[in-house]
Amino acid sequence: MATPSSNPCRGYDIIGDIHGCSLTLESLLQRMGYAKVKGVYEHKRRQAIFIGDIIDRGPRIREALHLVRDMVERGSARIVMGNHEYNALGYCTRARPGSGRTFLREHIPRHNRLIKETLQQFEAHPGxxxxxxxxxxxxxxxxxxxxFRAVHACWDNGLISRFRQEHPDGCITEDFLHASSVNDSFPGEVMDTLLRGTDLRLPEGVAITGSDGFVRKFFRTKFWADNPHTYADVVFQPDPLPADVAAHVLTADEHRQLLSYPLDAPPVFVGHYWMDGKPSQLKSNVACVDFSAVKYGKLAAYRMDGERVLSADKFVWVDVQWPNDIDQRNYPTSEDSLAR
Incomplete structure (x- = not known):
């Protein structure tokens, strides 16, 4: 969705996955100079960009949704869809007759567990x-x-260009949601790639068990790797590959499946990937702003001011601590980056 700024002097704050950590979000916004005006956060010279995944897992999902939607409706923020918002639509939408399923996203134990906190926190507020x-x-x-560009997990020019031809506003419809539940469909590829990222199938007979206990035969890959040679050069997920698997040399077919993001493309921001450590860019024009807030990590943002080369000193973050959802003792970021 092309949305050029009407104010060339305006800056943008791209904010990572929130997952119900609303108090942390308020603290981050305040540290960046946002203040409530008639009950809604806004900044005189900047606009927040939410990277998606507002819901699930955290302690204050309902509060986070109200805060974010109010900002978007005020115009003090914009937002892109996360895979958890997409999952919620599928989970709560009944499949059409003849599809062989009850809901678009079936109510199996793993899916039930992922959305459990969201449904519980809205139990008294169904409307x-x-x-x-x-x-x-x-x-x-x-x-x-x-x-700049923003997408929850992966920027794929080919998919985005094709999708935009029929959906110029960048939004899905209920028909598109239904179509995306069909295996190997174009709508399914759009939602899986843009909202969950790219992957490669592991060699025959190889599987990995993630820290969540889920056994996978695929691993997530970078969409920006330059001249990769082995799996280790392209893997991008919280759980590392076993050393012998990481050393696997990419085949010609695997190379063809990989995406690239050229250095002369505009900076792109993603979330989704559960980063840890001190926030920094992944490449001169690629940055992830998801630093595992809901796993006692950081709620991070990148303060974008039109630069073509991203810089680590433009990140700002707050550390999360439950049950208060925020540890206010440590803000390891320079004051001048907070004052804009």
């Missing part, structure tokens, strides 16, 4: 939850601004 599900359809899958 609100219905309204938020409708709002999710208004959230675009990507933002393409004059100076």
């Amino acid at each position: 609100e939850w219905k309204d938020f599900l409708a709002w999710f359809y208004t959230i675009p899958l990507f933002i393409e601004d004059e100076h």
Whole structure:
């Protein structure tokens, strides 16, 4: 969705996955100079860009959704869809007759567990939850601004260009949601790639068990790797590959499956990947702003001011601590980066 800024002097704050950590979000916004005006956070010279995954897992999902939607409706923020918002739509939408399923996202134990906190926190507010599900359809899958791009997990020019031809606003419809549940469909490829990232199948007979206990035969890959040679050069996920698997040399077919993101492309921001450590860019024009807030990590943002080369000193973050959802003792970021 092309959305060039109407104010060339405006800056942007790209904020990582929130997952119900609303108090942490408020603290981060305040540290960056946002203040409530008639009950809604805004900044005189900047706009927040939420990278998706507002819901699931955390302690204050309902509060986080209200805060974010209010900012978006005020114009003090924009947002792209995360895989958890997409999952929620599928989980709560009944499949059409003849599809062989009850819901688009079946209510199996793993899916039930992922959305459990969200449904519990809205149990006494069913009307609100219905309204938020409708709002999710208004959230675009990507933002393409004059100076930057934002997408939850992966920027794929081919898929985005094709999708935009039929959906110029960047948003999905209920028909598209239904179509995306069909294996090997174009809608399914759009949602899986943009919202979950790219992957490669592991060699025959090889599987890995993640820290979540889920056994996988695929591993997530970078969409920006330059001249990769082995699996170790392209793997991008919280759980490392076993050393012998990481040393596997990429085949010609695997090379063809990989994406690349050229250095002369506009800076792109993603979330999704559960990063840890001190926030920094992944490449001169690629940055992930998800630093595992809901896993006692950091809620991070990148303060974008039109630069073509990203810099580590433009990140700002707060550390998360439950049950208060925020540890206010440590803000390891320079004051001048907070004052803009």
